[in-house]
Amino acid sequence: MGTLSAYDNEWLQRLLAYINEMRGIDFSRYRHATVLRKLELRIEATKTKTYRHYLEHLKSRPEELDSLIAALTIKVSTFFRNPPVFELIGNVVLPELVTEFGFLKIWSLGCAHGQEPYSIAMLALDLMKREEPVDIKILGTDVCDGAIERSFEGTYPEGELADVKKKFLESYFERIVPGPDQRHSQEGMFRVSNQIKSMVRLECGDMLSRLKQRRAKGDRYNLILCRNVLIYMNRFLQSEVVQLVSDILHENGYLVIGESEMLPEGLRGLFAQPFPGIKIFRKKSLAKKEAQGRP
Numbered sequence: 001m002g003t004l005s006a007y008d009n010e011w012l013q014r015l016l017a018y019i020n021e022m023r024g025i026d027f028s029r030y031r032h033a034t035v036l037r038k039l040e041l042r043i044e045a046t047k048t049k050t051y052r053h054y055l056e057h058l059k060s061r062p063e064e065l066d067s068l069i070a071a072l073t074i075k076v077s078t079f080f081r082n083p084p085v086f087e088l089i090g091n092v093v094l095p096e097l098v099t100e101f102g103f104l105k106i107w108s109l110g111c112a113h114g115q116e117p118y119s120i121a122m123l124a125l126d127l128m129k130r131e132e133p134v135d136i137k138i139l140g141t142d143v144c145d146g147a148i149e150r151s152f153e154g155t156y157p158e159g160e161l162a163d164v165k166k167k168f169l170e171s172y173f174e175r176i177v178p179g180p181d182q183r184h185s186q187e188g189m190f191r192v193s194n195q196i197k198s199m200v201r202l203e204c205g206d207m208l209s210r211l212k213q214r215r216a217k218g219d220r221y222n223l224i225l226c227r228n229v230l231i232y233m234n235r236f237l238q239s240e241v242v243q244l245v246s247d248i249l250h251e252n253g254y255l256v257i258g259e260s261e262m263l264p265e266g267l268r269g270l271f272a273q274p275f276p277g278i279k280i281f282r283k284k285s286l287a288k289k290e291a292q293g294r295p
């Protein structure tokens, strides 16, 4: 992709500022090449040709903003995505948190259509069958363009359930039997149970501002998932997000990132990596960090 002229760059900045003003999400801090590529697709689809004309189009057709946000945010997800990570969460992380804290307070940042927080809810519920019940709070946050509505609806194509264990499939999903007028749209679809849905609170919003709000309120979590979303951000935004996550994690709380993601270099010292090769990190306790800093 060639370098933008000063004129195009000026209009690109105005376009990104407009999105930020309207939706509170700053795509100038996302990976530049990806943002440009996705914008080009919308410019082509709307036959507007330049950033300037596209911005005019956007202002006159509010519904285009939804298509643009949908293009700029990649919502691919599945239940129990990357199963070894969920095995460890179910068998080690959640039981440890229950023993240490006596409650589970979990946040899925960039939760797409709810597959991730609902997977966690199934593991937590399964654990409660084996342990003394504890208070469980699970929150899912995603940018608003229908993602959260789809999470509330809780219906998924069979392909997104490929990694769901049989016992969970039987206990927490029902196959949708399409009505005569819905034969095609509902075929091969499953609905997650109301019990699982009721365990998860979902909200629309930009994770950066939500993290800041919750840090200001003194809200704390013992497990945060921020998977397959850092990868779209530039390194400054990645660092800001991971720093905020660390601030609102309890000591010994866990952070999970995507398989192909890395913690920003300057922040790696805040976390231990208890399972070699797996992107599950544990926030170090202050006492430990101080001891390590001593000569």
Ligand SMILES: C[S@@+](CC[C@H](N)C(=O)[O-])C[C@H]1O[C@@H](n2cnc3c(N)ncnc32)[C@H](O)[C@@H]1O
Binding pocket: 025, 073, 074, 075, 076, 077, 078, 081, 109, 110, 111, 112, 113, 116, 141, 142, 143, 147, 205, 206, 207, 208, 226, 227, 228, 229, 258
């Ligand atoms: C590729 S999906 C990953 C979904 C899930 N975490 C997983 O690993 O399967 C990335 C999600 O992050 C969301 N997202 C991107 N930037 C965001 C932001 N600033 N605040 C909240 N959600 C964001 C996107 O809308 C998308 O649903």
